[in-house]
Amino acid sequence: MPSLITNYYKLLSSLSLAMDFNSHGLMRHHQRVALMALQIGKLYGLSSAQLEKLFTAAILHDAGSSTWEEKNQLTEFLAGGTLNHCKKGYGLFYGHSLFGAVADIILHHHDRWDGLNNACGLRGEQIPIESRIIHLADRIDVLIRDDVYILEQKKYICRRINEESSRLFDPRLVEAFNDLSARECFWLDLQAEFMADILAHHCPVTAKELGLSEVTAVAETVARVIDFKSPFTRRHSGGVARVARLLAARAGFSEQHCDIVKVAGLLHDLGKLGVPDAILNKPGKLTESEYNIMKKHTYYTFQILKMIDGFDTINHYASCHHETLNGMGYPFKLDRSDLKTGARIVAVADIFTALTEERPYRQPLAKEQVINIMANQVKKGAIDGELTDLLLADYREAWLAGQGDCVNILNSR
Secondary structure, eight states: OOOOOEEHHHHHHHHHHHTTEETTEEOOHHHHHHHHHHHHHHHHTOOHHHHHHHHHHHHHTTTTOOSHHHHHHHTSTTOOOOHHHHHHHHHHHTTOTTTGGGHHHHHTTTOOTTOTTOTTOOOGGGSOHHHHHHHHHHHHHHHOOTTSOGGGTHHHHHHHHHHTBTTTBOHHHHHHHHHHHTSHHHHHHHTOTTHHHHHHHHOTTTTOEEOHHHHHHHHHHHHHHHHHTOGGGTTHHHHHHHHHHHHHHHTTOOHHHHHHHHHHHHHTTGGGGGSOHHHHTOSSOOOHHHHHHHTHHHHHHHHHHTTSTTOHHHHHHHHTTTOOTTSOOSSSOOOTTTOOHHHHHHHHHHHHHHHTSOBTTBOOOOHHHHHHHHHHHHHTTSSOHHHHHHHHTTHHHHHHHHHGGGTTTSOOO
């Protein structure tokens, strides 16, 4: 297993796409905000170090908002109730090995220039400059309509932004925006099919690379964003990652390969950010139509991870967790001849973790029930029997791995 090296820009810009799913589809909100923020920041005269922080904060600024209900509320230009997702984002990034420097920026990215209603009491230049820029770019973006040609919207958007100069927005940043807004390319870039390339052109960290330990740190944060989506899966991605890593070690994988499996476990449900909240939280069996919608989450995981350099193995392990050895899974109908051991490990870990967690329609299952259900899945040809036996050989250790930080609350089965 070769060492994993990936591109920082591609990793963050691709993973941010998963955060842009809402009831209106894939909005590319984070990429557009990052693109505008970088252009405003350059015109304002930010240093290279500030621009790097600005990109990171902008591409992740709404990480504290996972549910579609929260995201829809934020699309109102004068949205209220923004503090909750700012605080959640701050909690995600505070003290983080890679993202600690942007925690305060995330916390304040909805602060008003005039200080009115700002929970932390900051106003004017007390607010981090990167936060002020992201606030402006974010509000510009929510004014853009996808069903109207972008140049036809320019006058209206500029008027609304200028009306809020010195109230919502730093007036000097509004002046920078006015300079940029005179250029047709500024607007055309925001609805271009070439968004990723355009953003890369403006991004100060397109050459920055990350190793496996840094990728794992990113994946751990994204897993928390995924698990914010539903109160019933608040620890699921981390649980799957820990169980999968444990099983990979028992299967004889090297330490590095075990860490690759862990990253796949952390990201396996990335595509669930594109599934309606009501389906994930339904307190009963899904209808056929709802189940068909649920099936797209693995496809979304595959397509997003496919964009990231060096992620071929991680992508296979992560996006195939609902494929089965008998070829009856989804979304690709792969079978035992196609599924690598790492993908089989994540599939077994996912089932085990789900069965031992609370769901909207049931409590965590007892040990005997878990073993019986998994044995039945083996008999049906869905999951790998040897790996299942290997995991269940020390049930308590596997269960503790799945529970993670709640082992002191729940009793082992």
